[in-house]
Amino acid sequence: MSLLELRDVCKTFHAFGREPVKALRDINLTVEEGTITGLVGESGSGKTTIIKSIMGLEKPTSGTITYDGINIPEAKGDELRRVRREVQFVFQDPTSSLNPRMTVEKLVGEGLLVHKLETDRSRRRARVADLLTMVGLSDRDLDRHPRSFSGGQRQRIAIARALAIGPKLLICDEPVSALDVSVQAQVLNLLQDMQEELGFTVLFIAHDLAVVRQICSRVAVIQSGQIVEEGPSETVLANPTHPYTQALLRAVPNPNPTVARQRAQERLAEEKVA
Amino acid sequence: MANNSPARQTAVFLVRKAVSSVITLIGLSMFVFLMVKLIPGDEARVAAGENATPAQVEAVRKSLGLDQPFFVQLLQFFGRLLHGDLGTSITTHQSVLQGIEQVMPQTIELVVLAIIIIISVVTPLATLSALRRDGATDVAIKLFVILSAAMPTFWLALLLQYLLGTQIGIVPISGRLSRQFNIPTQTGAVVVDSLLAGNPLAAWDGLQHLIVPAIVLALPFGAQLYRILRAELIQVLSREHLTVARAKGVPQRQLVWRHVLPNSIGPGITLVGIQFGAMTGAAVLVEGVFGLVGVGSYLTNAVAQKDTFAVLGGVLVIGVLVVVSNYVVDVLQLIRDPRLRAGQLG
Amino acid sequence: SLSGCTAGRASDGSATSGSSSVVVGFKHEFNTMDPLHADYAQTNMVDNIVYEPLVQFDAANDNKMVGMLATANRVSPDAKSIEFTLRENVVFHDGTPFTAKDVKFSLDRYVRLGQGIASQLAGYKSTTIVDDSHVVVNLSAPNAFFISGLADVYIMEAAAVSAHAGTDDSQGWLQSHEAGTGPYEGSSTSSPDGTTATRFDKYWNFDATRPKQLVFRRIDESATEHDELKAGNIDVALGLTASDAESLKGTSGLAVNFVKTPGQTELFFNNSTGPTADPKIREGLKLAFDYAGGYSRILAGEGTISNGILSPAFTCLPAPTPSVQDKAKAKQLLAGLGSTSLDLRYQSVDDTQTQLATLFQSNLKDLGVNINLVPIAFPDYLKTLSSPSTIPSLMLLNDYIMTSDPGAGLDKLYNSANIGSTNKGAYKNAKVDALLDQARVTTDLAQRCTQYKQVETQVESDSAAAYMYQVAFPVGYRSDLKGITASWSATPISFQTLRLG
Amino acid sequence: MSNTLTKIAPLRRRTVRAITGVSGVQVIVPIMVALLVILAIVGPLIAPFDAVYRSNILDSLQAPSAAHWLGTDGQGRDVFWRIIAGAQSSLLSSVLIVTGFSVLGILVATIATLGGKRADEIVMRIVDAALAFPPIIFALGVAAALGPSLSSAVIAMILTGWPVTARLLRGVMKETMSQPFIENARVLGVSRTRLMLHHVLPNSLDVLVVKWAGDIGNTILILGGLSFVGVGAQPPSAEWGAMVTGAKNVIATAPWAALAPGFAIALTALAFGLLGDILQVRFNPALRRR
Amino acid sequence: MTALPEQTDTRPEVDALLSVRNLTIDAGTKPDPIRLVQDFSLDMFPGDRVALVGESGSGKSVTARSIMRLDPDFRLSGSVRFQGQDLLKLSDRQMVRVRGHKIGMVFQDPMGALNPLITIGEQVMEPLRIAGVSRSEAERRAKDVLDELGVVNAAARMKAYPHEFSGGMRQRVVLAMALISNPSLIIADEPTTALDVRVQEQVLTLMDKVSKERGLAVLLITHDLGTVAGFTDRVAVMYSGRKVDEATVDNLFEHPAHPYTQGLLQAVPRIDQTVPRLLTIAGAPPHPAARPAGCAFNPRCPKAFDLCRQEVPELRPAPGGGVVACHHYPEAEAEAEAEAGEEQGA
Numbered sequence A: 001m002s003l004l005e006l007r008d009v010c011k012t013f014h015a016f017g018r019e020p021v022k023a024l025r026d027i028n029l030t031v032e033e034g035t036i037t038g039l040v041g042e043s044g045s046g047k048t049t050i051i052k053s054i055m056g057l058e059k060p061t062s063g064t065i066t067y068d069g070i071n072i073p074e075a076k077g078d079e080l081r082r083v084r085r086e087v088q089f090v091f092q093d094p095t096s097s098l099n100p101r102m103t104v105e106k107l108v109g110e111g112l113l114v115h116k117l118e119t120d121r122s123r124r125r126a127r128v129a130d131l132l133t134m135v136g137l138s139d140r141d142l143d144r145h146p147r148s149f150s151g152g153q154r155q156r157i158a159i160a161r162a163l164a165i166g167p168k169l170l171i172c173d174e175p176v177s178a179l180d181v182s183v184q185a186q187v188l189n190l191l192q193d194m195q196e197e198l199g200f201t202v203l204f205i206a207h208d209l210a211v212v213r214q215i216c217s218r219v220a221v222i223q224s225g226q227i228v229e230e231g232p233s234e235t236v237l238a239n240p241t242h243p244y245t246q247a248l249l250r251a252v253p254n255p256n257p258t259v260a261r262q263r264a265q266e267r268l269a270e271e272k273v274a
Numbered sequence B: 001m002a003n004n005s006p007a008r009q010t011a012v013f014l015v016r017k018a019v020s021s022v023i024t025l026i027g028l029s030m031f032v033f034l035m036v037k038l039i040p041g042d043e044a045r046v047a048a049g050e051n052a053t054p055a056q057v058e059a060v061r062k063s064l065g066l067d068q069p070f071f072v073q074l075l076q077f078f079g080r081l082l083h084g085d086l087g088t089s090i091t092t093h094q095s096v097l098q099g100i101e102q103v104m105p106q107t108i109e110l111v112v113l114a115i116i117i118i119i120s121v122v123t124p125l126a127t128l129s130a131l132r133r134d135g136a137t138d139v140a141i142k143l144f145v146i147l148s149a150a151m152p153t154f155w156l157a158l159l160l161q162y163l164l165g166t167q168i169g170i171v172p173i174s175g176r177l178s179r180q181f182n183i184p185t186q187t188g189a190v191v192v193d194s195l196l197a198g199n200p201l202a203a204w205d206g207l208q209h210l211i212v213p214a215i216v217l218a219l220p221f222g223a224q225l226y227r228i229l230r231a232e233l234i235q236v237l238s239r240e241h242l243t244v245a246r247a248k249g250v251p252q253r254q255l256v257w258r259h260v261l262p263n264s265i266g267p268g269i270t271l272v273g274i275q276f277g278a279m280t281g282a283a284v285l286v287e288g289v290f291g292l293v294g295v296g297s298y299l300t301n302a303v304a305q306k307d308t309f310a311v312l313g314g315v316l317v318i319g320v321l322v323v324v325s326n327y328v329v330d331v332l333q334l335i336r337d338p339r340l341r342a343g344q345l346g
Numbered sequence C: 001s002l003s004g005c006t007a008g009r010a011s012d013g014s015a016t017s018g019s020s021s022v023v024v025g026f027k028h029e030f031n032t033m034d035p036l037h038a039d040y041a042q043t044n045m046v047d048n049i050v051y052e053p054l055v056q057f058d059a060a061n062d063n064k065m066v067g068m069l070a071t072a073n074r075v076s077p078d079a080k081s082i083e084f085t086l087r088e089n090v091v092f093h094d095g096t097p098f099t100a101k102d103v104k105f106s107l108d109r110y111v112r113l114g115q116g117i118a119s120q121l122a123g124y125k126s127t128t129i130v131d132d133s134h135v136v137v138n139l140s141a142p143n144a145f146f147i148s149g150l151a152d153v154y155i156m157e158a159a160a161v162s163a164h165a166g167t168d169d170s171q172g173w174l175q176s177h178e179a180g181t182g183p184y185e186g187s188s189t190s191s192p193d194g195t196t197a198t199r200f201d202k203y204w205n206f207d208a209t210r211p212k213q214l215v216f217r218r219i220d221e222s223a224t225e226h227d228e229l230k231a232g233n234i235d236v237a238l239g240l241t242a243s244d245a246e247s248l249k250g251t252s253g254l255a256v257n258f259v260k261t262p263g264q265t266e267l268f269f270n271n272s273t274g275p276t277a278d279p280k281i282r283e284g285l286k287l288a289f290d291y292a293g294g295y296s297r298i299l300a301g302e303g304t305i306s307n308g309i310l311s312p313a314f315t316c317l318p319a320p321t322p323s324v325q326d327k328a329k330a331k332q333l334l335a336g337l338g339s340t341s342l343d344l345r346y347q348s349v350d351d352t353q354t355q356l357a358t359l360f361q362s363n364l365k366d367l368g369v370n371i372n373l374v375p376i377a378f379p380d381y382l383k384t385l386s387s388p389s390t391i392p393s394l395m396l397l398n399d400y401i402m403t404s405d406p407g408a409g410l411d412k413l414y415n416s417a418n419i420g421s422t423n424k425g426a427y428k429n430a431k432v433d434a435l436l437d438q439a440r441v442t443t444d445l446a447q448r449c450t451q452y453k454q455v456e457t458q459v460e461s462d463s464a465a466a467y468m469y470q471v472a473f474p475v476g477y478r479s480d481l482k483g484i485t486a487s488w489s490a491t492p493i494s495f496q497t498l499r500l501g
Numbered sequence D: 001m002s003n004t005l006t007k008i009a010p011l012r013r014r015t016v017r018a019i020t021g022v023s024g025v026q027v028i029v030p031i032m033v034a035l036l037v038i039l040a041i042v043g044p045l046i047a048p049f050d051a052v053y054r055s056n057i058l059d060s061l062q063a064p065s066a067a068h069w070l071g072t073d074g075q076g077r078d079v080f081w082r083i084i085a086g087a088q089s090s091l092l093s094s095v096l097i098v099t100g101f102s103v104l105g106i107l108v109a110t111i112a113t114l115g116g117k118r119a120d121e122i123v124m125r126i127v128d129a130a131l132a133f134p135p136i137i138f139a140l141g142v143a144a145a146l147g148p149s150l151s152s153a154v155i156a157m158i159l160t161g162w163p164v165t166a167r168l169l170r171g172v173m174k175e176t177m178s179q180p181f182i183e184n185a186r187v188l189g190v191s192r193t194r195l196m197l198h199h200v201l202p203n204s205l206d207v208l209v210v211k212w213a214g215d216i217g218n219t220i221l222i223l224g225g226l227s228f229v230g231v232g233a234q235p236p237s238a239e240w241g242a243m244v245t246g247a248k249n250v251i252a253t254a255p256w257a258a259l260a261p262g263f264a265i266a267l268t269a270l271a272f273g274l275l276g277d278i279l280q281v282r283f284n285p286a287l288r289r290r
Numbered sequence E: 001m002t003a004l005p006e007q008t009d010t011r012p013e014v015d016a017l018l019s020v021r022n023l024t025i026d027a028g029t030k031p032d033p034i035r036l037v038q039d040f041s042l043d044m045f046p047g048d049r050v051a052l053v054g055e056s057g058s059g060k061s062v063t064a065r066s067i068m069r070l071d072p073d074f075r076l077s078g079s080v081r082f083q084g085q086d087l088l089k090l091s092d093r094q095m096v097r098v099r100g101h102k103i104g105m106v107f108q109d110p111m112g113a114l115n116p117l118i119t120i121g122e123q124v125m126e127p128l129r130i131a132g133v134s135r136s137e138a139e140r141r142a143k144d145v146l147d148e149l150g151v152v153n154a155a156a157r158m159k160a161y162p163h164e165f166s167g168g169m170r171q172r173v174v175l176a177m178a179l180i181s182n183p184s185l186i187i188a189d190e191p192t193t194a195l196d197v198r199v200q201e202q203v204l205t206l207m208d209k210v211s212k213e214r215g216l217a218v219l220l221i222t223h224d225l226g227t228v229a230g231f232t233d234r235v236a237v238m239y240s241g242r243k244v245d246e247a248t249v250d251n252l253f254e255h256p257a258h259p260y261t262q263g264l265l266q267a268v269p270r271i272d273q274t275v276p277r278l279l280t281i282a283g284a285p286p287h288p289a290a291r292p293a294g295c296a297f298n299p300r301c302p303k304a305f306d307l308c309r310q311e312v313p314e315l316r317p318a319p320g321g322g323v324v325a326c327h328h329y330p331e332a333e334a335e336a337e338a339e340a341g342e343e344q345g346a
């Protein structure tokens, strides 16, 4: 069953005095319930624009975005509240996506408060403490500010914050690309574990195909605002049909000196030809 | 791509600014008009004179149009404004435009000199401060700046005048020009007029008259600029492109001039633009002490006399100057920053 | 280039006194040269030397009338017209001869414009030109005060002025131009920071010892003027405070004259409404002030403590009644005030007034009376005069009666007909009204004098105001200058009489 | 890493502290400010009424002596005690003014930030108009309209001060609004009020705190300036600006009467100026050291 | 700490292009200095391509910057010989001549690395202009370098400003600035981290090509082992201010000696194989001011034993070649441990 569905979504930006930018052209994308779907593409391909449209922060120029029967761009009142409660986000930069003035307790508990899921302060604190333990932090961290955590830990807080209200759909916009390899692995593992444990649906955005391959069951490749290839990640990554996917795939660094050197040779040769 | 060219974008930007400036000025006039009307007092009586009979007062009221309702007076003002007429002062009985023409050059001369002092003193100080951040030099400069800005302007004016003018005598005590010089008025700015008259001695003398008031006026504003500039410099100094420049082997001096300063002066330029209006007003605090009569004195007097059109005219002229100086600032920023030219930050 | 500014008094022998140019420092804005506004001191300071009136009064000689542009005058017995014989061989600064039509033009213009000096011409009907050297000024009602008001009414050249009439009856042009007959020609570059006047060599009463040039320079701060005078950059300082002037005394090469003016510093009460409508309260307030203390410290012991409602500069005065403090009596009289606190209005631009008001406030505080000092701006002050209900309970001001004959001044201040305009204290006394009405139609000076004295005694006994001090205007100047004395034609001094030593 | 030079900073600071002990400023300044605040609270209580307010005209303009440490003024009042007594009105009015216009500024900036494009445009035009009006002249006008007194000077300055605050704050708030954590809060379903109170304002007010301290000093100065042009506290008030103005005419003959309150103003402005500076270092991310 | 670490390379030190010996870097004041880097040694020979890897904060950039002496406030000890000259002993002025001329540097953030106000051409030419090369000559050479780096229409693009360039293009410009004076060593501090996968690939290829063509030595700094595999010959691994592992690329990837290196390798998700779970290094690196006693890695090390908590391991030859600083490799046990490490990795 599809939880989130984008149909023919287009988005054109009209900036004053500039050429209009067609950021999205006829995007069709389905996210099946209970899966992790990957969306890959290079910088500027329109990934964030899709996310903003799902958030309801950008209005698509045309097309529909349906979440569980609700058309998000049109949603108001109760519907919108439901979307806000059931769809949560984790962003690329864990530093700027957490309010530096709030303690971890407040940050993680904010959703519980806003959606009146837990209005009692001490019980909320206990819930937050549980969540922190779940993402590998401890209740000693409740009163600390995000600044005093490392990047990986901050991203854990961001995930805890998103998971606090028990979302059905979690959307992650390049949640690991700002992190060190070792931390990236921690966060990826965490996401994977949580998803398995809680069974929510994930839309995972990245530009690194290796990351996508690691955790996604399905993948969609986006280039210049268009989905150029879509399918189960095994298939797509094993036999990419679109040249763009192929190029992306080749660009992924391979920590195997022999393979890597060989690929470097190929590239150099291509470069010379070009 | 014509509609995308930097030139066009710049033009569009400037036109937009112009339109909003005009709206701003209209708003400003209405605002001032209302304010002056709220000042208690009877303009007609002021115009007619202290000993005027009630009949004389009424006659004057009628002839000045002061018997009309508020909005009619305002509309009449704008009507006259379209013809470049700012009205007549009730105390000097002179056209406001002419009155302002007489006092404006004086103020502009003072303010411009103060701005020149600010820029030429603050820039090196702030640069030195930022480069030697938290070192003894920085602390000394910072203390000096804060201390000099902590003195009440008029008090410092009195003090400096007494010390430098009267006691030591290295500068004139007051006025604009020593009595032995006789310079025909052309622009109204003594230094400029002296130069136009081909009398550099007189220009030098005029400059000496202006220097202390200009310094006193400059101090508090200079301190603001110093703060902003220092903070900005420190921020710019930490940018990666400076490390890159140093790694390229750029020597310190060139680093500062080519890479640090141009990237740091943006907010400073904007600040000076904003300060322009405030400085013309603040000039009143030094004008009195140094026997100068500028637009600040003119306006102070006009406010005290409830001289509606004189206040309006004065503020409007300052408003135009502020708008113009903001324009100049915008153009300078455009020249400075290619990203602005491309409308990327606009 | 610095010598001009830094040279002290010592070196002035060569630099300044040798030059016959005199620089005058003055205070407050110089608005216009138009003699229409000669009621304004800064305007009159210049107009007084570039223009001339028909007649003047000599302060040094019992306020006797002297002819300027008129050589003789005759007031008709019914006090309804005055005939003037005009001086011959007088020329305006552009060379045009002065004739009767200029007199008519000038007077008509003032009355037509109805502002400023026009208030001196109240009751003017018309001027009849008899011939080139004779005119008759007709009044709409008998007015014996009229002629003494003419000392500040200047005559301008009809032809030149009407040539620049414009839409404002030449006001714009006259703002910075002049068309007079006086000993000096005004420059056309007058501006708010001053103006320059040059000796007019075809003046009918030419005197080579007048300075060749008079430069008027605006300097608002007393301290600045004080320093500039000492440094030799100005030769006459008109904007000094009493204490600064006092400190100049004894400086070599400088002289200080506290010019005794016809003005008095007075504290007007609202005689009609509020607590001060009660004469006992007024008397109490009057007795509360420490006249002697203020005199010695705020006025630096210059001028005099008031002797009555008129300045000692006037000639027909009743027996002096010096103002004195009497705390005990004041306390007793003021008991009627209860705990009411009063507003004392004053013009804070005048530092002396601020000081006096502060002292008064403290004096009254000692007696248990609270006074709030509330500065008032000129336009507001004028507005408050429009009705007895808005007139301040207490208003501190310097009041000048500009004419040597006090009749017109007394009439303006104390005639109940003038409540709402010039009767500053809303003072009302039928006996005074009657006396003033009588005086207006009395052509005989001596007779009028008796009436004035009666008025003065009555007003004083009603405690219409507290009369504090004669205004003694401190003037510092180069000691080789002569003729810096009190004058009726300009406050405090007229530069007509200025001569180089 | 982008900000290598900021990393270097702590090092410098320590060196300087070790060599010159200059960072003593950071200890002294808060003490100075605290003393001033205490003075403002107890000043009027400890100063003898007569020395402060009662004219003792025959003792006027006495030079400093054992009886009158800072001499007497033109009314024969004790300058020292007047300065002590005047601390309250001088400081209190500045605090009031600065707080007043900060609140106004915050309100306006909030409207501009939350009210959408049009509200922003209108508000900023108004702010521009207000900025084009020379503050001193504006204050003069407002004070003239209300009648000269300390309270009207206070109101006048509140009305003059807000545009700068509003402009500054709007910029900062706009920047804060573009931070990802704001979006993050919005998609969590946070209400506008909560967004403003818990997310935008707390992250924007740093700037204001810094400005606040610096402004106190400035305000005392400008208040003095207003006194100088005839607007402000009236006799017998011992407000410092009014004291200087009242004594400016005797600056040559009795300099103490104007110098002493002038120094009091300068010292206060200095203390708050330095405080502002210290706070700026604490709060400005660009100057903050790790 | 007195013992000289053993060499990974057998070539004689005298031929080395760059020879860093026991470089120790301190920040902070004397009483409580922060030791950022301790006893770092590295040799590079002409044409060598060496990678310096390690997690964020391990001291890679500090080391690179200190080779160039870019931070005047660091206290450096040890020696940095470049072409036989000890850079640490040069005067500031002499150092300026080394920077950009003999050693070029490329930085992480291509946007931040360029001065936004100056044209690309000017910036590329700057090192030459400083060296006194005429403008036309400098322009010509700048165009050549940009051409070489694949900037199409270089002559025209030189007049453009940085904001008009895309990220990949900017990195080419940064590279051009580093290359223009024909240095013999390039230090590239995370030149691709901020870039997209595809651009990353392009830039690396480019560096690869240029350095091969010019026989340039390259010190590549990164935290991603994956990116170095195809590019470098030798890898040095840093952890918390120390070099803990150094080996040839093949050796390092095949037999990672240090547990930290092993951890890093396992944490990289691989496109050619899937694991149910990525293996991670638990915990976070220590702050330089608060390192644990003994081996800095011990709290995170799965194999730590008592000695690790007490004594700092020294660099010793590793079984598979290279050197490693780990108590698990006392000469005898080395082989066995290496085996164990491999098993773990599988």
Ligand SMILES: Nc1ncnc2c1ncn2[C@@H]1O[C@H](COP(=O)(O)OP(=O)(O)OP(=O)(O)O)[C@@H](O)[C@H]1O
Binding pocket: A013, A014, A015, A021, A022, A023, A041, A042, A043, A044, A045, A046, A047, A048, A049, A050, A207
């Ligand atoms: N507000 C906007 N106004 C104009 N153009 C925009 C705006 N937002 C995005 N764009 C343009 O839309 C395109 C898609 O941008 P988007 O941010 O969605 O890319 P992305 O795939 O998320 O890239 P990245 O990997 O860099 O985050 C880009 O060309 C961008 O410049």
Ligand SMILES: Nc1ncnc2c1ncn2[C@@H]1O[C@H](COP(=O)(O)OP(=O)(O)OP(=O)(O)O)[C@@H](O)[C@H]1O
Binding pocket: D001, D004, D007, D008, D009, D011, E027, E028, E034, E036, E054, E055, E056, E057, E058, E059, E060, E061, E062, E063, E223, E287, E288
């Ligand atoms: N001036 C300084 N004063 C004190 N500590 C510093 C200074 N500069 C850097 N450091 C610290 O030194 C350590 C090493 O920093 P460095 O920038 O070399 O790390 P890095 O390995 O390059 O990391 P990244 O991958 O994040 O670039 C860090 O902990 C950093 O905080």
Ligand SMILES: [Mg+2]
Binding pocket: A047, A048, A049
């Ligand atoms: Mg994005």
Ligand SMILES: [Mg+2]
Binding pocket: D001, E060, E061, E062, E189, E190
């Ligand atoms: Mg680094």
